[in-house]
Amino acid sequence: MRGMSRRQFVSRMSAAAAGAALWSAAAQDRALAATSARAVRIGGTTLEQAATPVGAGAYKRLVAGPGWPLVVRGELAAGSTSRDDRRAGLASFVQFTDLHLADTESPVRFEYLAQYNDSAHRPQETLTVRGASSLVERVNSVRQGPYTGLPFGMVMATGDNTDNHELIELDWYLTVMSGGRITPSSGDVARYEGVQNSGSADYWNPELSFQDTYKAKGLPQIPGFLAGAVRPFDAPGLSVPWYTTVGNHDDSIEGSLPDLGLLNDLYTGDRKIEGCDDATAAKLAYALRHNPAQAALLLAQLLGNGGAIRKVTPDERRRPFTPAEFAKAHLNPAYAGAGPVGHGFTSDAASSGHLYYTFPLAGGVLGISLDTTNRAGFADGSLGTAQLKWLESVLKSHSSRWYDSDGHVVRGGSTDSLIVLFSHHTSTTMGNLLPDPYHPFEGRHDGNELVSLLQRYPNVVAWVNGHTHENRITPHGHAVPERAFWEINTASHIDYPQHARIIELADNGDGTLSLFTTLIESAAPYRTDFADTSDRGLAALYRELSYNDPYATPAARLGSSADHNTELLLAHPGK
Template sequence: MPAPEPARIPSPLDRRTLLIASGAGLAAAGGATAWVFGPGSDRASARPTTAPSVPAPRTATSAPATTTPPAPAVPTTVGTTLHSVATPTGKGPFRRLTDGPGWKRVVRADLAPAHPGRADRRTVVAAFVQLTDLHVMDVQSPLRMEWMREHGPHDWRPHEALSVLSTLSLIDRVNSLRGGPVTGHPLSFAITTGDNTDNNSTVELDWFLTAMSGGRIDPNTGDPQAFEGIQNSGLPLFWQPESARTDADKKLGFPHLPGYLSAAMRPLTAPGLTIPWYSTVGNHDALFSGAYRSGPHGSFAAQTAVGDRKLEQVPHADMMRVYKAVSAQQDPDGTLVRGVLQRYARTARTVTPDARRAPFTPQEYLAAHLDPRRTGAGPVGHGYAAEGVDADHMYYSFPVAEGVLGISLDTTDRGGAFLGSIGSEQLAWLGRTLDAHSDQHILVFSHHPSHSMTNLRADPARPKEKRHSGDELTALLKKHPNVLAWINGHSHHNRIDPRGTFWEVNTASHVDYPQLARVIEIVDNHDGTLSLITTLIESAAPHRTDYHDLSTTGLASLYRELAFNAPGADISSTTGKADDRNAELLLRKR
């Protein structure tokens, strides 16, 4: 039986039809009343509505549906950065945000020509969304290293206590989208490209999985009645939001916000994604602080995480030794960190211990994804298979659409350090998978981009296995002209590079400004070319916040504004150039 004809992109609309179609909102699966962060900064988050139908969950090994897809929704840019982008206003070191003009789309013909009239011929191949570097974090954990801010202001973020809430706001935005902004085609899935958690912490993993699949989240650890973190330590190096005293960040215009910490720790109800989602592992998911081996449950990292001593400041000389070592990737097992924690234990703050803060193992990470309670919109395991738990395999393939295969890689080097690589076994598996699917288009997903895969340290679990760099991985992908794109995160930058036969698409994080996710629509131009059309989206929170508003909506907006003003943030670099953001990426059809 021949494959169904792909959905043809609707013709341009009149203004009245567009406005009727753009009144989108958010909803949990099953047509329930929406859970919203609105009123938002645009019409896409302005009011509740009814959820669109949710595709049936499917396993990573099942074949994609071959029935004719439903008629695409009316395409609209509302809810995307084509429509509006948070833009600074005013003067001074701390700037407020407001609604600003959207970013235009740039056509990139580096790998194939842009033939005229292609927009009228196009049919949809696939449409999905990438989320990356959410860094869901427990800011009260004793294993956190906030004391590294002594090196530089950006070594600690003033907005970190709102990471769970901001993740829910981004999920709200994805749920609100009616389809791809160019094709109107329903988004068939979402995929995270690593650093889902911040500190390899069990409670962070629980919050991440609940946020993605739906349920109640209590974003608090330790004492249920009191905050025990750096932001009520009284240390002037850090923003103390509830104190009227001046600190380093208040000197830069950060506000005094009584009640902020209590509001940040309030229980939340996560709607969960209403589309299937897949998960990719990052270095912060496998290593504490994204750089150090956690070791077994009885290791110093585990003992510190679940203990009652939280170190908040360290002499400058000791801090610099740790900083230089981690920057040079010279302390993968955290020997210097352990020495600092032990040397200054008597000066550490006493906090309430919490067993949920323990680091998780690779097997526990996989098992948590396979927990039926985490299925949400599916598929079971979110790409990971039960047989991979014992084998500790965090790479897999999955069906994207008819004739399109997705491949999720594990680029974290568990030997330690924040840069990545892959082992020989995984590289060989990738080669076999590419060979076996030479008749399909291929999308590759990973946490690390090619330029950050230079860490060839052996994996302690496989000490004799050779590690391979990003250059080697790029060379393998170039041998398979059916590979369309390599999509990744880690760098916290927007960057798109042509790689000879495919595009490498690197998307900024959701923890550092500009805090974006990326919608990708793949279309056949029926002229010998394909186009990957990328569109960035912000969270559902309004661009402007009222400091007196400590509701979930107000705090989600505050998260963005605090991130924009975070001391040391390199906004122009992380945002990227115009052709790294909303782009049409042309490819020759193989």
């Protein structure tokens, strides 16, 4: 095992200096013995090691490469050099995001659009459920924040927990999080019925020997892959409490088309489109992004006589769920897991379908989970007026002072809590202001408006989100440190690099706070064996295949070192 000294971690490092900062196991032991404030344990995180591609061929294998150093970011505040010895941990938790647990045998999928939209079909997508369960194993083994040493208080999944908002996908997600037996297959659960055994050269057919377009780009033949993918397994479930935030894939058809209940019969029926001509595919791909009504029309035409249709076993469990059903499912005692009851959702949410709430993240730290989806469709989001007003009332009730829209200080609530927001969408992906068809007369509000609101409340310290499938950390409020906060965006767990993130909040005792953000990978082995279709072997293949998806852009999603393992400094609002 290799590690880094505390002083090397805290220092601002260039990439070259970081490469020279790796110490021997003996030096690491000495460094950890000398400090109790940080890096109390780096094992199981990307501070210790990270997946690294190797090989000269088109298909890259993954191995355990060197860990990534801590990057100290002081755009919003400058901490004292002695803060390590005075630091007090306030909160420690984990963010999951964009798990996309996918029913790949569903009739309502658009795999034939992969050349236009890489998320339409991924070679690894039959393994999403096993991959997510392996991530749960990692959290259960790491158990605590690497810098504060605080045990994880909770895990928050920030949306796109399902891929196509089907009841069966929701069952898989809730079981992965709470633990239990899972059969990751729909229809005829004893066999796979999807595009990856279609015999079409447009898809990776892992168990067949013929040369499809994916094998031409280096993907291997793996006998027994699909049989293993649909095999039942026991998910351990999280050992810490967990909460859920909703995303657009939990809310609409393939995360893009508004769900008005018109395609329910197709979801639960026996006809699956496996292909169409290139011209129609291009039109449909464009319509999914720009014209949902045209997309629905083209889909109907394909089902009529324009597409390659496969008969599949119908399954009522593929029916899409409503927002109210989403909340109600979380209240089911079968998914209690480590708690809390409802995992953020209440019986009122199950009645109203309002999927936003507050919760105690830690002592003196309030968590706020927003619903940034727009049921008008399209991938990007926004906030409705009612939710924005609710959010403002929550911020006021937990702040002793704030700024009005003109910049004047207002005195209000009697208590101050540090506040961490969670949402699916980011500040730059909340521009979808189309009217919600279920609330057509309600206004919609974009990410800029939300940032402006948050900057009026000095005790807002972080906004944690997903959606982009990229690692990106953004400071807000350079000009006025007291009105600053950090936006922490984490990559997905379906596309490479398949990250989750540990986030720790600490008081430095010098008038500043630190947010430590440490990326983690699943518990799967780094090295794969194409002959190993055990649960661990499949989880390892899930990661490696995601890197080798010919339509994906892994380098862009990885982010820079300043978006990985960081210490984010900001002024303490109460000091």
